[in-house]
Amino acid sequence: KWGEQCPEKLLGDFAFAIWDKHKQILFCARDHVGVKPFYYYHKSGQGFIFASEIKALFCLPFVPKRLNEVRMADYVALMMEDKVITTYDNILRLPPAHTMVVSQSGIELNCYWSLDPNRELILDSDEAYAEAFRDIFTEAVRCRLRSAFPIGSHLSGGLDSSSITCVARKLLAEAGDTQLHSFSNIFDKVTECDERPFINAVLEQGGLIPHYVHADQFGPLSDVDEIWQYEDEALLGPSHHYPWRLNQAAKQAGMRIVLDGLDGDNVVFHGVSRLTELAHQGQWEAFVQEAEAFSENFGNSPQALIKHYSILHLKTLAKQLRWIAFAKAVHQIHKRFGISRKHLLLNHGLKALVPEAIKQLWRKWRRQDKSATPVAPLVNRNFAERIGIDQRIQALDKSDQPSLTVREDHWRNLSQGIFPLILEQLDRYNAAFSLEARHPFMDKRLLEFCLALPSEQKLYQGWSRMVLRRGMADILPKAVQWRGGKAHMGPNFIHGLLTLNRQVFDDVILNKLELIEGYVDTDFLRQVHRRMTSGGRVREKDCMTVWQGIILALWLDRTQVTP
Template structure:
């Protein structure tokens, strides 16, 4: 029963103890490998896929509205529930014991802790420590009796994984296959200018996928034959195409840079720390530096982290602290204290109905408030207002990183990747999900994550001499939104129209149809504001398609 505490890597297993007449089950630390189960009366059923459990006729197919609310909002609070009311997931870092006495005992064998901050003597020592652990994480994941591949997008994460894996395989006399999406018809999404410098280093066998030929929903029926829950991410179809190409090349192992952003952390919550410290001088210096390297501005950073802290103080009734921060902000940002007090002290405390009435009196157009398009009765039943009001900006970089690494959405994303890979008989391996690497990155101080305007600074330093300079000091990422939007409007428009206009009844008890229709009209209008409506429409449509495929009724 203590064995999971001594394991390192990705696993989900069940062992029958003949002597004790018990079944022992366990899942890895972050939930890379899925484990689902059903338990009722004298029946315990488990599997790595929900569809396997549903093969038994006695298993109920009841929709879990709490899980659907999680996806739509989207803040996932419960790590155990699934889209089926009677089927559960074994949470990451947990084991489970089933006895013949009709009992199930859940045990947390490990949890990620923030712990003490790691203090080394120099930036070079931090970079060297990162490089050593990262290399170990890649090395143990390239072990295979078959050829190994890697997804290569040209971003910092996939490029780092590919280059380190290439170096390790080169020692063994092997080459690394790479699979990259290209976009001839949507050149603003094409990243060959970043992919090519990596490939020019040698040691790779490159493969390309024309990702602009497949719409996000073009294969939705095939998707939901393998994806067990209601929602798929907007980039899921891009990974789907890469996995298909990998299978066609006869390769079984695929490395990727999955969520290196979260593991290493951009360190943007450092601004929240600086705001709470009243260190506005450093706040402004770092904000200006960040705006030089990334697609943002000091004012946007100030609104997200400075103003949000001010409003948090108002909601908590900490008026002395509020007044102190107002004074600091007015001095550093040349903003009138009265405006700060009214806009960010009083307004956050007013009811939404009063704010809308005030706008009406002033002749202002009332904006669409139902951002997530959720039916009001459904929202009330699932306490969504409570969730929204409970949200706050994390107080520190490490708290922000810890919340991202331990939230239920993180586990769900890993399960999606696993199911997408399994659809093509591929095993995906994620070096950035290495327990040692995550614990190390969580322990380092904020200035190793954000420094002189560069996010993820420790990784950039660590990859010196390994990554091409164009990648090592690349600021920001290429947005895939133009290709996603084009695919929906030009390749999948009939599917969208069928769900939203012709047959939305499957979701009418969950989604506010009037708001959905309004968002859809804005989305297809090619107006600049249409991007704001893209994700709510996407979620509503994928929910409707999943309900249709599974024949579950809300």
């Protein structure tokens, strides 16, 4: 009926291939955000092979299993913007929201959907926006509840998982279906990570069958050998083990479907970049009021917020050579915040005009860093230069360029390459336990709606994600609806690595660094290891540094894959 336009008409998660025997073509498609994975290998004379897992492609003897060093550079530099390549050379991904036609003449890719960064939704009132959000969000949850088996929901106590759990519970109760099961991580030893007051606020409303995972009794490396039976690529983040154990608990409780609040932060969006937008509009009174209110609600330093977002505005004006506007902004910032005019002009005006290549040479000459490339400190300098990772970052990663509007910032966040990569990984984590994860925040309609909202629906009177907070009134407990921030998992990562996984950690540093010395600065990694194990203060950035090194060494040791 719709032919090759059919993906445009679909909602939900999908990846499929259809053989058209009349046209002698293979038509392939992947869903809008990439919930379902699609990998393929193509070589003229050998054919086109596709699968939902990379390991399936290697079942064919002519598919090579070679390490993709460009992907290694991306991983070590924390730049995962490429939506096509994988850890293996010539094993590719069909990007989200794309179709692919395979024929004797080759491969043709087409994008069938994209978010519109220019569309703005105008409604009559805050209440109208809240009601519209509630309707779309409720429908996003409703259409993901269909199941012949009990349904579970991850419940962390945050806004996202709590909203999904509360709406799903309400819908199931109205339909007279069985109760919803909730699955939560709790922390008895590392109490600064524990969110039980918020979890309990949801449970006290009734209608849930709770299950708990003691998440401080295992570390980030505790399950890695089992995970790599299913996961084909190097793991991503240091919190990967939490969904793995939650899924294990869901499987043991008899679930087939689990609801997940993945990345509601980016979908609804915090909107803190509204501060830059207000500065750009010259609304300095509103700028200060929002910054101070946000600081009060979330426990941040108002001075740090004001300085950061006002200076982002200055850098943008300098790069645009708008010197009259720059001078006016300098006057306002000096007048209101007491920052030196000379400092603002030199450091955030003239310096912004210096080409990045000159800055690199200057830093190298002054020995302010070890590398001539502005990448993560773990990257081996020679490897970075050989791959050209600096140029690759400049071409693919635009995160260092300040956004002039909240919507532009929001659109950039939703367009990140890391987004589908995390979804692909979670798909394998769910499949390992015969579960299907459903992500209401990945609903196409909700994505389009949230991006189109005016900025004051995202940040207002110091409250981020305002439209969700208003929309979930009388559904969420007030303790959750108006909570500021959430627990940081860093302390439990450190506890797990240095207490529960210490033997593996030390073994990698002592015996396995030769596996990664071509990719990372192993001397730097040893320094971080000494700092973390000496009993001193562990810096937050140390966690990601050691995680990258450890997981890459363990993965290469297991797979023995080479370029």
